Amino acid sequence: MKAKTRKPTKVNVVTLGCSKNIYDSEVLMGQLKANGIPAVHESHSASEIVVINTCGFIDKAKEESIQTILRYCQAKKHKLVDKVYVTGCLSERYSGDLAAEIPEVDAWFGTRDLPRLLKTLKANYRQELVGERLLTTPSHYAYLKISEGCDRPCSFCAIPLMRGNHKSTPMEDLVIQAKTLAANGTKELLLIAQDSTYYGLDLYGKRNLAELMMRLADVEGIDWLRLHYAFPAGFPPDVVEAIQNHPNICSYLDIPLQHASNAMLKSMRRGTSREKTEQLLSNLRQQIPGITIRTTMIVGYPGETDADFEELCGFVKQQRFDRLGVFTYSHEENTHAFSLKDDVPANAKEERAAALMQIQQEISAQIQSEKIGRILPVLIDRKESDYYIGRTEADSPDVDCEVFIPTSEGYLRIGDFAQVRIVDSDDFDLFATLNLDES
Numbered sequence: 001m002k003a004k005t006r007k008p009t010k011v012n013v014v015t016l017g018c019s020k021n022i023y024d025s026e027v028l029m030g031q032l033k034a035n036g037i038p039a040v041h042e043s044h045s046a047s048e049i050v051v052i053n054t055c056g057f058i059d060k061a062k063e064e065s066i067q068t069i070l071r072y073c074q075a076k077k078h079k080l081v082d083k084v085y086v087t088g089c090l091s092e093r094y095s096g097d098l099a100a101e102i103p104e105v106d107a108w109f110g111t112r113d114l115p116r117l118l119k120t121l122k123a124n125y126r127q128e129l130v131g132e133r134l135l136t137t138p139s140h141y142a143y144l145k146i147s148e149g150c151d152r153p154c155s156f157c158a159i160p161l162m163r164g165n166h167k168s169t170p171m172e173d174l175v176i177q178a179k180t181l182a183a184n185g186t187k188e189l190l191l192i193a194q195d196s197t198y199y200g201l202d203l204y205g206k207r208n209l210a211e212l213m214m215r216l217a218d219v220e221g222i223d224w225l226r227l228h229y230a231f232p233a234g235f236p237p238d239v240v241e242a243i244q245n246h247p248n249i250c251s252y253l254d255i256p257l258q259h260a261s262n263a264m265l266k267s268m269r270r271g272t273s274r275e276k277t278e279q280l281l282s283n284l285r286q287q288i289p290g291i292t293i294r295t296t297m298i299v300g301y302p303g304e305t306d307a308d309f310e311e312l313c314g315f316v317k318q319q320r321f322d323r324l325g326v327f328t329y330s331h332e333e334n335t336h337a338f339s340l341k342d343d344v345p346a347n348a349k350e351e352r353a354a355a356l357m358q359i360q361q362e363i364s365a366q367i368q369s370e371k372i373g374r375i376l377p378v379l380i381d382r383k384e385s386d387y388y389i390g391r392t393e394a395d396s397p398d399v400d401c402e403v404f405i406p407t408s409e410g411y412l413r414i415g416d417f418a419q420v421r422i423v424d425s426d427d428f429d430l431f432a433t434l435n436l437d438e439s
Contacts, residue, residue, distance in 0.1 A: 010038040012047035017055025023145040025053045029134035035123035041136045049083045056090035058330035065090045073104035089162040140415030141188035150194035155269045155336035168203045182221035195231045210238035217246040228254040233271035250393050254294045260315030261308040292394035294323035300349030301329045302340035324360040326353045368425035378403045388412045401428045409434045
């Protein structure tokens with residue numbers, strides 16, 4: 001019989017879903033490292049333990065999570081791994097049912113079970129490790145989760161069921177995290193939350209997002225600060241002032257609008273109207289000239305008529321968003337909308353999503369072409385084949401456009417900024433040369 005060694009067990013963390021899950025996985029890996037336990041992220045090499053951080057947001061995400069769990073359970077059956085643990089949103093919401101259906105999983109953990117998960121992994125939860133994470137992103141950018149959970153009543157959303165009520169992270173802790181990241185080479189912070197505009201209400205009795213942004217922008221070494229997931233209803237106006245007054249706060253806003261029809265917005269319980277949304281967008285563009293606005297829309301929501309969808313299409317054409325993503329409605333049990341009839345056929349949902357994205361593709365192509373000839377700073381993310389690939393201030397990683405610079409232009413270091421001249425574009429991406437005229 002082969003004797004087992006006493007070296008620490010290696011843990012392979014597999015992350016599914018959004019940037020909030022990426023952040024959580026990085027925190028888990030940081031805790032394991034502090035306990036002397038080797039941790040890797042989505043490694044294909046042998047690992048004794050696999051921890052799957054799941055997503056349970058919509059049907060497609062749930063299917064991907066379940067398929068991943070089954071794949072690692074099969075690996076366990078073939079003795080390629082010893083233990084399979086599951087955490088995250090899907091586990092928080094469905095662990096009881098899934099435990100019965102997939103008994104091969106050794107244990108299930110919810111979104112707030114980090115101490116219990118660490119104990120199972122023979123590690124101690126160390127409260128003092130503020131800002132200690134093992135980044136899964138390139139070191140020059142990092143996600144910074146400023147709060148957990150959500151208090152919004154959106155009818156379609158199961159996030160409060162999986163993440164609980166809104167809970168802000170103290171500002172002092174976030175500044176410490178930012179300083180730690182900056183000291184290790186992070187130049188761009190991407191602020192994330194379920195609803196970033198709610199930040200501070202529970203701790204300070206007021207929306208304190210603007211003050212947080214200004215304090216983070218003052219951290220030495222942070223060249224770009226980018227705001228994601230800003231709820232449109234009750235958008236705090238002092239955030240605009242923070243962007244205006246701090247050059248390193250990107251003129252970029254991720255503001256999920258979800259729809260434009262008042263009938264849909266009311267049923268979705270979004271707390272706003274098309275008219276208020278149009279006024280907000282107009283104010284943002286007037287006060288922050290050149291701001292990049294990213295949004296997401298939902299098509300196929302219960303009761304969405306052809307007229308509702310056509311209104312949404314007209315709204316997108318009118319607003320010409322720089323970036324736009326589309327979800328097809330997912331009928332989630334225990335949400336308010338689950339009591340409504342899911343009456344838009346699946347094929348109609350897909351057709352509407354494709355039609356809306358076709359509109360956005362044409363808008364994006366035109367917006368991108370207007371950048372030809374401009375000289376822009378670009379943060380270099382990686383090198384692939386014959387190109388360096390980076391992003392402008394208008395682009396967040398993984399979800400937005402990229403800039404391709406031929407390697408023949410000269411050497412560029414990953415994580416550095418480069419001044420480039422845009423020479424061509426396609427529907428979403430830009431092509432550039434180094435700006436040799438730079439003084």
